[in-house]
Amino acid sequence: MKRSERLVAMTHFILDRPRELISLPFFSGKYEAAKSSISEDLGIINKMFQHEGIGYLETIAGAAGGVKYIPQFSKESSHSFVSELCERLQDPARLLPGGYLFMSDLLGDPETTRNIGRLFASAFRDKEIDVVMTVATKGIPLAYAVASYLNVPVVIARRDPKISEGSTVSINYVSGSTRKIQTMVLTKRSLEQGSRVCIIDDFMKAGGTIDGMRNLLKEFDAELAGIGVLAEAEDDEEDRVVEEYLSVVQIVNADDRKFSIEVRPGNLLDNI
Amino acid sequence: MKRSERLVAMTHFILDRPRELISLPFFSGKYEAAKSSISEDLGIINKMFQHEGIGYLETIAGAAGGVKYIPQFSKESSHSFVSELCERLQDPARLLPGGYLFMSDLLGDPETTRNIGRLFASAFRDKEIDVVMTVATKGIPLAYAVASYLNVPVVIARRDPKISEGSTVSINYVSGSTRKIQTMVLTKRSLEQGSRVCIIDDFMKAGGTIDGMRNLLKEFDAELAGIGVLAEAEDDEEDRVVEEYLSVVQIVNADDRKFSIEVRPGNLLDNI
Numbered sequence: 370m371k372r373s374e375r376l377v378a379m380t381h382f383i384l385d386r387p388r389e390l391i392s393l394p395f396f397s398g399k400y401e402a403a404k405s406s407i408s409e410d411l412g413i414i415n416k417m418f419q420h421e422g423i424g425y426l427e428t429i430a431g432a433a434g435g436v437k438y439i440p441q442f443s444k445e446s447s448h449s450f451v452s453e454l455c456e457r458l459q460d461p462a463r464l465l466p467g468g469y470l471f472m473s474d475l476l477g478d479p480e481t482t483r484n485i486g487r488l489f490a491s492a493f494r495d496k497e498i499d500v501v502m503t504v505a506t507k508g509i510p511l512a513y514a515v516a517s518y519l520n521v522p523v524v525i526a527r528r529d530p531k532i533s534e535g536s537t538v539s540i541n542y543v544s545g546s547t548r549k550i551q552t553m554v555l556t557k558r559s560l561e562q563g564s565r566v567c568i569i570d571d572f573m574k575a576g577g578t579i580d581g582m583r584n585l586l587k588e589f590d591a592e593l594a595g596i597g598v599l600a601e602a603e604d605d606e607e608d609r610v611v612e613e614y615l616s617v618v619q620i621v622n623a624d625d626r627k628f629s630i631e632v633r634p635g636n637l638l639d640n641i
Numbered sequence: 642m643k644r645s646e647r648l649v650a651m652t653h654f655i656l657d658r659p660r661e662l663i664s665l666p667f668f669s670g671k672y673e674a675a676k677s678s679i680s681e682d683l684g685i686i687n688k689m690f691q692h693e694g695i696g697y698l699e700t701i702a703g704a705a706g707g708v709k710y711i712p713q714f715s716k717e718s719s720h721s722f723v724s725e726l727c728e729r730l731q732d733p734a735r736l737l738p739g740g741y742l743f744m745s746d747l748l749g750d751p752e753t754t755r756n757i758g759r760l761f762a763s764a765f766r767d768k769e770i771d772v773v774m775t776v777a778t779k780g781i782p783l784a785y786a787v788a789s790y791l792n793v794p795v796v797i798a799r800r801d802p803k804i805s806e807g808s809t810v811s812i813n814y815v816s817g818s819t820r821k822i823q824t825m826v827l828t829k830r831s832l833e834q835g836s837r838v839c840i841i842d843d844f845m846k847a848g849g850t851i852d853g854m855r856n857l858l859k860e861f862d863a864e865l866a867g868i869g870v871l872a873e874a875e876d877d878e879e880d881r882v883v884e885e886y887l888s889v890v891q892i893v894n895a896d897d898r899k900f901s902i903e904v905r906p907g908n909l910l911d912n913i
């Protein structure tokens with residue numbers, strides 16, 4: 370196989386396996402090339418991944434070493450993506466009663482969700498994360514996008530138990546904004562003890578739902594590794610029950626009577 | 642930029658944009674290279690994509706021409722992936738009351754869902770599809786995986802309307818296996834008239850839920866372009882209400898009392 374051909378194959382192979390340690394001898398065997406050539410190839414790939422703003426190859430030295438592709442959105446790409454997102458969201462036609470915002474079109478676009486996944490994976494790149502968790506329904510595509518860049522599984526809590534999932538653990542929680550008591554369930558065999566969990570959701574107001582997921586983690590003796598929400602909205606009526614989190618955008622001054630809204634970048638950009 | 646560097650950048654760029662027409666002059670401008678060089682690069686990429694079993698570049702001739710990356714799982718990869726899936730599913734510990742099967746671990750694994758998405762995208766490669774549709778919750782990761790390889794948006798019907806989605810259209814349908822009347826809703830602004838829709842779900846017994854989605858499409862004056870389910874199960878009690886569909890696997894002889902189950906490849910493999 371020529372170098373040019375090998376580079377195409379290796380680029381695809383590496384992109385498909387983020388955060389996975391791949392050894393030089395493995396590449397050397399797979400593509401029937403000397404380790405020195407593979408090493409040069411990896412240098413080119415690393416240079417170009419950084420040039421394209423999609424991440425870099427981390428080199429782990431030693432006998433058990435190799436390379437790992439760490440997806441990381443560049444500062445420029447992140448900033449331009451988030452400001453474009455703000456502009457798209459800052460449309461009064463999106464306003465729904467209760468200060469909610471119509472976002473299903475964005476959440477339904479695989480390219481947009483993939484980019485949001487890239488953002489969170491970049492911001493959480495130094496955390497040890499074993500699994501991404503969300504609650505049905507709208508956070509699901511975001512959770513998968515993040516998980517695919519972190520190369521970890523997803524678990525989904527639900528608001529209603531389904532017969533087709535086996536035995537579950539359930540908790541009650543108080544919805545922050547409506548003060549209603551709600552239930553959240555997670556299938557028993559879906560989360561291992563001691564797992565380090567990253568919580569992802571689409572929207573946070575007072576944070577009651579996310580607090581519910583946090584309590585669910587305790588039932589599973591799992592650890593919280595990070596919280597990420599796409600949009601956070603102001604909540605005047607009471608204090609946030611969740612403090613440490615990353616948000617992609619912040620919705621301020623949403624007023625469905627005055628038909629006005631303002632959307633700003635959230636605190637996630639500070640962590641890129 | 643050297644050819645070797647350009648090939649890494651172009652491979653990433655193309656993989657990120659399945660089914661999108663990209664013109665030679667565009668590449669030529671982006672990478673500052675002669676059209677003849679770009680043309681050779683595309684030849685190498687096409688050759689290697691086929692070699693790796695992940696698809697091919699379709700060339701569209703003429704002034705408005707260019708190339709399109711068509712993701713297509715090779716026959717060998719598809720067969721080996723499906724038989725591995727059958728083996729993983731054919732575990733009596735997965736049996737749940739009512740002939741259901743625990744699959745959340747597989748559905749929670751981004752690599753597995755991505756491969757299922759590749760399979761469906763390969764099988765549906767000749768259909769004109771504008772949007773992928775599913776119903777919450779478990780079909781969602783599959784729908785996104787398919788949509789990302791087809792490069793189209795996803796719409797999600799729900800069993801309960803949410804205040805945060807705006808006005809909805811709802812239909813009633815009869816669940817095939819339980820004969821219960823259920824409701825399904827879809828946000829009004831989520832689906833355009835005339836859209837060609839591919840329905841994706843995780844599980845089909847009698848097909849009532851999928852029939853419900855089909856009826857929902859009629860309310861939106863949308864067209865059905867195809868139906869894909871991950872697992873179909875036998876249903877003795879009555880005839881299927883859905884006939885034309887592709888299934889990845891078929892569950893036969895599931896018996897939670899005898900603690901036995903058999904999982905076979907579905908009809909999708911005939912279309913790869």
